[in-house]
Amino acid sequence: MSARIEPKRPIPVNKPLIRLYHHIYGDMPQHGLIRISRSICPVRFTAPKRFLSKVTQPTSELPDRHHIMTSQLSALALRGLTKRFDRPAVDALDLTIRVGEFYALLGPNGAGKTTTLRMVAGLLRPDAGSVSILGIDALADPVAAKQIMAWVSDEPMIYDKLTPLEYLEFVAGLWGIDPRASEKSARNLLISLGLEPHLNERCEGFSKGMRQKVALAGALVHDPRLIILDEPLTGLDALSARHVKGLLQERVRTGCTVIMTTHILEVAERMADRIGVIASGRLIAEGTLNELREQNGRNDTTLEDMFIALVDTEAAAA
Secondary structure, eight states: OOOOOOOOOOOOOOHHHHHHHHHHHOOOOHHHHHHHHTTTOSOOOOOOHHHHHHTTOOGGGSOOHHHHHTTTOEEEEEEEEEEESSSEEEEEEEEEEETTOEEEEEOOTTSSHHHHHHHHTTSSOOSEEEEEETTEETTTOHHHHHHTEEEEOSSOOOOTTSOHHHHHHHHHHHTTOOHHHHHHHHHHHHHHTTOGGGTTSOGGGOOHHHHHHHHHHHHHTTOOSEEEEESTTTTOOHHHHHHHHHHHHHHHHTTOEEEEEOSOHHHHHHHOSEEEEEETTEEEEEEOHHHHHHHHTOSSOOHHHHHHHHHHHHHHHO
C-alpha cells in the first residue's frame, strides 16, 4: 500500500493584498505576489505593540528627547565596515549614532555614502566589518534588523496603479499590520506630507517629489526606530521639502533615529544634531556644528566652507 501524500498547505497571504494585486495586474499565481511583495518588505511579522499604541498615544506620554539623547544608547554602530568594488568604496569605517539623533552624512559624489547606507539596510553585503542596529547584529540576523528600520532610496519604487492609500494598505499588509490599526496611521502620514488632495489618485501621474513622499510614508507605516534616507529632498519643491523635514523632525522628537545623506548643506546645518563628513570611504570629520567649527579653528565659518576645506584637504592628501 503506497504512502499517503499530504497535499501542500497553501501559503497564507493577506486577502486585501490579493484584491489589490488583482486590481492592478489581474490573476497571478500566489508565488508571484509573494515575490513582488518581498521587493518592498523583506519579512512578514506581527506588528509590535508599540505600533498599535502609537496611533492613540498622547503627546504628553511620548519619551523626552533630551533623556533619550543623553542616554548614550546606540541606534547604529558600524565597526570596520569595508566594501570594495574596483577600489575601496568604504574603507574600514567606524561610526556610532545614538538613539534619538538626527545624523547627516555628507560627502562628495563617490565618497561612499550610499554604499554605506545600502550595507546598513541589508542591500549590500560588506566585505568586512560589523553592523549593529539597536543591539541587533544586522549581518547575523538581517530579518530582525529590517523589522525595526526603514530605507528610502533617492529613486524609490512604488506601484503606479495604486493610489497612495492603497499603496500604504499594501505595505502595511506585507508587514502583517492589522488594517484597523494601520488605516488611521496611513491617512495621517499622507496628510502630514501634503498629499491629502491626492489620496485617491493613482500614483502613475505623480511627479518625482510626490512619489518620493508616498515612498517615505510607506517606509514609515510599520513604525521603524531607525530611518535611513538617501537624498530624500532631491526633486522636492520648497513646500514638499518642508513637509518631509517636519515629519522627520517629529519622528526624531518621539525617539526615532534618522540618518540622512544630502547635498543640501543648509538642511544639514539646520536639522542635524551631528554631522559626519565622509571621503574616499572614510570618516574624516564628525561632530555638532559648533564642534566642527572648533576643529576648523573658526567660530563664524559656515558648514559649506568647512565641508569644502575638509574635502579639498583630503583630496590633496590622497
